């Protein structure tokens with residue numbers, strides 16, 4: 001059994017869906033589970049619908065606008081893909097919108113995370129229904145599977161935790177055939193029939209869960225790039241394709257912020273030594289990148305990762321005392337309490353410096369609290385560069401023309417905080 005995953009970019013328009021068919025015909029689809037994400041940027045559109053729904057504006061105008069945009073996108077998609085206006089997909093899509101409408105009408109809950117999962121999940125339901133119907137119509141027989149009935153989680157909405165035992169049992173029961181199964185990424189279900197989700201960009205993780213439970217031969221993630229490159233081509237020039245990396249190297253790259261592989265994906269695969277391939281949906285016959293047990297990285301070249309919007313905070317005692325373990329522990333409690341993500345740490349006798357990301361906009365509150373006991377200095381809008389397998393030249397190249405605030409080197413990793 002093989003698992004393929006196609007992300008939102010690969011099915012962002014009708015020609016993407018047509019290309020999906022071509023890819024399957026080119027590489028084969030026997031005994032395969034195909035995981036498909038929401039189309040294009042639909043998850044973001046559904047997030048706006050959630051916000052509008054919870055806004056509770058009297059006329060529901062906001063909600064109606066968002067709803068229309070989403071409905072319009074999908075109707076347009078099926079009108080383009082299916083010549084025959086009587087095709088059953090028109091009714092199926094309508095049914096899904098009726099269900100969604102029903103939820104919007106009946107829902108009284110203001111629990112953001114719960115409401116989010118119930119609404120946003122329609123993006124993957126619509127996407128997989130449409131792709132499944134299109135493939136059937138064009139000679140690729142397949143079975144559509146509601147993954148919420150197989151991947152079972154707790155009710156930690158938007159960040160649900162998988163019940164591996166139950167999920168394994170259910171997946172084995174539901175996916176048996178040597179045929180092609182089409183299912184959703186990102187979404188799952190709790191034991192009370194409610195929809196849950198696994199965290200943004202979680203479809204790679206879904207593919208890994210399915211592969212782990214069914215002991216798949218391998219997982220292939222199809223991307224709009226040739227594979228895992230040694231830097232994000234949107235940020236770095238002359239990037240090079242990595243042919244092979246180890247699970248460990250992939251975890252390191254994901255940890256430092258390389259977004260090509262979702263960090264949670266690797267652990268289940270590594271546990272059962274299931275190879276992961278990352279390849280292009282434009283050139284599916286090219287090898288792409290293989291993530292497997294073995295050499296760290298091939299070719300052995302420096303890899304570059306960039307994180308923007310960093311804040312560097314220096315914290316020192318008001319009376320010039322040493323910063324001791326109890327101070328550091330207290331500082332970390334605050335960082336945790338305000339959900340700041342720590343990307344780099346450095347301490348000296350009288351000051352403690354951290355490079356953080358303020359994803360939830362809590363920075364000002366943190367500074368207020370810290371100011372009670374400490375002297376706090378900070379710089380905003382910095383960039384953190386991480387270079388795995390660095391050389392002197394690569395460090396010089398990154399530093400050129402920039403103001404360097406902190407530089408830290410370990411055996412394989414250089415991290416540099418700069419102002420551009």
Ligand code: ASP
Nearest residue numbers: 037043186200201202203
């Ligand atoms: N559709 C979801 C998202 O955009 C999951 C995924 O694409 O992996 O976050």
Ligand code: MG
Nearest residue numbers: 007008037201
């Ligand atoms: Mg996506």
